[in-house]
Amino acid sequence: MKPKIAVFEFSSCEGCQLMFANLEAEILEVLGAVEIVNFREIMTEKGDDYQIAFVEGAITQESEIERLKKIREQAKVLVALGACAHLGGVNCMKNYQDQEEVRRYVYKERAEWFDTIPARPLSAVVPVDYAVPGCPIDKKELLEVTKSLLLGKKPSLPDYPVCVECKMAENICVFDKGMTCLGPVTRAGCATICPTFGNKCEGCRGLVDNPNVNSHKQVLQEHGLSVQGILNSFRMFEGYLEVAK
Amino acid sequence: MPLKVIEKRDVEPLIRHLMERFQVVGIKKKDGKNTYGVIESPAELRLDSCATITSPKKYFFPQRETLLQFAVDGSWEPQAVVEAQPRIIFGMRPCDIAATWMLDMAFSEVNADANYLEKRKRALIIGVDCKEPCDEYCFCKSMGTLEVETGYDLFFTAADDTYIVRTGTPEGEALLGEWGKAREALYEDRVKLRAVQREKDERFKEALEFDVEELPRFLEDSYRSLLWDVLGEKCLSCGSCNLVCPTCYCFNVLDEVKLNLSEGERYRVWDSCQLEGFAKVATGENFRERRGDRVRHRFFRKGKYMKEMFGRFGCVGCGRCTRACLVHINPIEVYNQLKGGE
Amino acid sequence: MDARLLPTVDLDTIFRPRLAQLLNVEEMTAKEKLFTFQLKDGTPLGQDPGQFVEVSVFGIGEAPISVSSSPTRGDTFELCVRAVGNVTNALHRMAPGATVGIRGPFGQGFPVEEMRGRNVLFVAGGLGLVPLRSLIHAVLDMRQDFGAVTILYGTKNPSELLFRNELAQWEARDDVDYQVTVDVADESWRGNVGVITTLFRGLPVDPRNTVAVIVGPPVMYRFVIREVLGKGLPMGRILVSLERRMKCGVGKCGHCQINGVYVCQKGPVFTYSELRNLQEAI
Secondary structure (H helix, E strand, O other): OOOEEEEEEOEOOOHHHHHHHOOOHHHHHHHHHOEEEEEOOOOOOEOOOOOEEEEEOEEOOHHHHHHHHHHHHHOOEEEEEHHHHHHOHHHHHHHHOOHHHHHHHHHHHHHHHOOOOOOEOHHHOOOOOEEEOEOOEOHHHHHHHHHHHHHOOOOOOOOOEHHHHHHHOOOOOHHHHOOOOOHHHEEOOOOOHHHHOOOOOOOOOOEOOOOOHHHHHHHHHHOOOOHHHHHHHHHOOOOOOHHHO | OOEEEEEHHHHHHHHHHHHHHOEEEEEEEEOOEEEEEEOOOHHHOOOOOOOEOOOHHHHOOOOEEEEEEEEOOOOOOOEEOOOOOOEEEEEEOHHHHHHHHHHHHHHHOOOOOHHHHHHHHOEEEEEEOOOOOOOOOOOHHHHOOOOOOOOOOEEEEEEOOEEEEEEOOHHHHHHHHHHOOOEEOOHHHHHHHHHHHHHHHHHOOOOOOOOHHHHHHHHHHOOOOOHHHHHHHHOOOOOHHHHHOOOOOOEEEEEEEOOOOOEEEEEEEEOOOOOOOOOEOOOOOEOOOOHHHHHHHHHHHHHHHHHHHHOOOOOOOOOHHHHHOOOOOOHHHHHHHHHOOO | OOHHHOOOOOOOOOOOOEEEEEEEEEEOOOOEEEEEEEEOOOOOOOOOOOOEEEEEEOOOEEEEEEOOOOOOOOOOEEEEEEOOOHHHHHHHOOOOOOEEEEEEEEOEOOOHHHHOOOEEEEEEEHHHHHHHHHHHHHHHHOHHHOOOEEEEEEEOOHHHOOOHHHHHHHHHOOOEEEEEEEOOOOOOOOOEEOOHHHHHOOOOOOOOOEEEEEEOOHHHHHHHHHHHHHOOOOHHHEEEEOOOOOOOOOOOOOOOEEOOEEHHHHOEEEEHHHHOOOOOOO
8 A cells, every 4th residue: 555645834935845746757756656645735635644744834833733743643754844844944033033023023913813932843842753854855855755764764864064065066165255154064965055056055954963063153253253143144044953042 | 118298289189189089087167266077178177277176086986876776676686887988087186196096005905896996997197297386285295295106197297388298108108109299208308307396396395394104103102192182172073074085985885766666776975984973883883973083083094094004195195185174174283293393 | 006007806896795585584582583594596605603794675775784693504694683773674674585685794703713622701792692693603513622612691681682592502501601691680580680790700711721702782892801801811812793884894985994994804803912902992
């Protein structure tokens, strides 16, 4: 029997689901091995009988907590899809602002209708088995994780920083271009897409297991970032983590 | 082996000639820095440039390389995959030629590695002499790799409007022979070559404060030095030093399965002993858990272990690791510190 | 070097495994299973006791696993595997008939020939019995060639004891002194309680003619080696087998290095005197 897959979203831009939907050619082959029973972005049917749940988005409302717990109860495997689900992502920037102000700013005159709680990753609410990190996710990595799950292999994320992929790609170091970069402490696996196309690494995939944050912060300082500047760079995606506080 | 002379203006035609039969690779510009790449037109080749980000080892030992194709259920015999093509590396520097010797040793001793050796054997190496140090980070003279006697098929030294070309192998000689535009060197050319070499030697300074043959002893005496802890506190464990090193050859091996989940390939990728998980086994035990121990391992490999295994140092003094290190771990400084002001 | 001096190589490379069929699976404990394999080309594995193989579960990966059976016992070979990583968990899901890839045997095994005529003191901690069993079988199969045989075995608790049938046989033999201990007993346990070093109290060891063979978790070596040194054994007659990340098995990939030594080439079996100058060893 083909494993049944469902895709859900919480607070997010739904861009990671879009990456999933955009697998196009590959999705047909994937569909040969799995059955998608619930995926709002591409289908109208809604099945609640699934084994693998891919969940996008951060948790920012009380009601989302209950919904996520239900998904966790049903799913044998829960995979966080993208930076918001995996880390809290950009949603956590609001945690550093006045919650009431943020609420009014976002929901305007309807603010009373919606509650808001500090943003958090899925793992702050329920146990998460695996993650496909990134903002947005990398299609190839999503396929690798899916294949691994189907083969009974524990999907493993690289535990080395983006620098490794930059060196293999022979990119000019972002620091040598006069910018600062979170690559030295950020988990690789994105084929260093941002530095390859002239940007810096913003850390959307989260930190490696044991980053040398102190030394990296000194590097950032040496390249002109103030203490606040350093915190701000980590708060873009790592706002939920200690490193940004 | 005979000494030949090529006019500088004839180099472009030579490259064009070689491109007919070979993939020609050499140093090209990338965003203002130098990298080795496939030469599409002769004008791209920068024979005067050096200090590339990574070394030309990628042509013998690519970043990622397929080793095997297999059926997931083992229903057919797994097939070894060895990819190689005729190739000329034009413009390899003495330090990288010395590094290639090291890789040749590593991949041919005990268990010959066909994936490396086939690529290596089908490549011709045309070396180009350095005129001056790349920058303050290179220390080839101290490591004894400023001059190389072997390891190339041809070796070019610029002198006025010519390149004086040393032939290292019959293959190199034949390459020039069938091209037909290189002339035999005259007495004046030999004199000129010696003068150029002398001038070159003067421009390169000794960076180490001791004879490099002493290095293994200094390392051994410093095994328990707090220096490794200090370096470990700085080190980001980003692996950059290993990945740009021309003599590093550690790799990881991984499987990738096709979407049909029934077939796949096994491949190797460059790895780095500075990365946290390098010596970690499946039970969770990490046999080189401390950052400082990993830094020490790298320096010991370069300055002692490889010397013991192969008779030459694993460091050729190219300076790439220093250029790539965001926290300024510089082997010149480390080695001199080890000497301890004796 | 001059490319002409490079060796000619077999394009059937050092990375290509031979296929082997899983013949039998036996559950040992909650975490370990014993797998019996046969190479599909019909040849025996040809291992020395103490060597390891690289096992491929195609699509999952390859892992180094020590061979637990002795070459003195037939053309099949046995691997006792704890499910800890991707490859070993995949093995645990396999049923007889399944196919795996095998490279090797690799490494230096136990120096059986040099051990002949001597007393042998085996010390196994936990999974250390797995590689040691190949040597124990070889020694017992050539029992008359050896002096006194002592087997000391320790695990964390009774449920982790491996090869229980064989343990009972060793215990029953008159020509083997078998002693076992557990760190923590349960209600059914009637035997020794305490770490393995407690078995050394009063243990008769003739330092002039005994070889000690010690295999266990990394933390064990320091303490057990101290005990056998205390019995007067010379360092060259203390043998250990070390676990490392032997990714390629052929001395290239670098992961198994202890200082300058590739464990997959010079090990996994070492004498203690060989380890003296390898600070990273134990």
